[in-house]
Amino acid sequence: MGRVIVLDEITANQIAAGEVVERPASVVKELVENALDAGAATVSLEIKNGGIASIRITDDGEGFYEDDVLLAFERYATSKLRSADDINKILTLGFRGEALPSVASVSRVRVTTRRRDAEFGKTVEIHGGQLVRDERVGCPAGTTIVVSELFYNVPARYKFLKKDAAEAAQISELVGRLAIGRPDVSFSLRSQNTQLLYTPGTGSLADAVFAVFGKEILDGLVPVSGGQPPYALSGYLGLPEIARGNRNLQLFYVNGRFIRNRVLHQAVEEAYQTHLLKKKHPVTILNITMDTGLLDVNAHPTKTEVRFVNEGELFRAVYHAITATLRGGGADVGGDAEAAGKSGMETAELSSVKAAGKSGTAELSGMERAAQPDAGDAGADVDAAARCGVRQDG
């Protein structure tokens, strides 16, 4: 008699969840990405106990078709692709069809959703992969998902969770990164009645950067744009004054997806080499667009790592765009008028940037504060208020 069995669906989903759902921030990432893929203009998050007790996310996206809600919790269920070939053309953030079943297998999930043109909405509740409620309801258009008691049925995973504040800090950092990638979407993150983050969704990258990182960082940035076909580049480069001791503020987005990539970090650091002291790392926010055929987004379950068909070419494109901007010429300066005024490093250095750096008044931004121990849930409404809303300095 053999010993091999085929795992039941819940067990299979829990095992798959091991790759995708490591901690509350991974749940937030999947749910926010789904909201963005659904075309949301507003994404509101509320977490309790660092997201371990609950994560509530509300979007004003297109909503689920009534018949799709239960199906979406099946493994490999997706509306985003039809065949393996589609992965090479994918423009949505998700495509694997595994986030919802994974999350629902290790927590209690409630989805309430309605399409704008539908008379009724639907609410579905799944606990540890088991359906416990499925009803028509009246509800606003869009989708609200509540994920409670993460890992309540997976003690081995629960044990690895950090203190609430540390988990909240990771969520805050993640939402900040996602918000920088989508300045056209308004994000709000609350934790235990404290607003940790709010972006206005004006479409201006400067507004998003101000809301997430604060004035000191924004004032230390100059716009970059250019690149060489097939790569187009835009975003901001940090002046030496705001360089950091780590690479946490080197953000890269490829076709709208936040990614981590060693080659991109290298291109940035080499381009800055003569401008910075050793052990200092520049701040950069780079949006790179390229043909979807030039990268493989299906390299890792969390999709934060991607593979590039031609890394050397990409390295050169990024390196040259940055060196041209740092020299103060070359790169065509796009963006807003205020940004255009600081087209080169030298001009910028002479501007208000230094003064701002010396004034010492800049508050800690959400992400920086979040990076500090004990910061996550601690009341900091004053800071939060200062960060909220659109830029006040024009």
Ligand SMILES: Nc1ncnc2c1ncn2[C@@H]1O[C@H](COP(=O)(O)OP(=O)(O)OP(=O)(O)O)[C@@H](O)[C@H]1O
């Ligand atoms: N907030 C939402 N609004 C509307 N539809 C949604 C939302 N969240 C999920 N869906 C639907 O449910 C489907 C399943 O979501 P799920 O996250 O499991 O898979 P995916 O996004 O297709 O792929 P991935 O596993 O890579 O995230 C999606 O393809 C989408 O059609």
Ligand SMILES: [Mg+2]
């Ligand atoms: Mg998804």
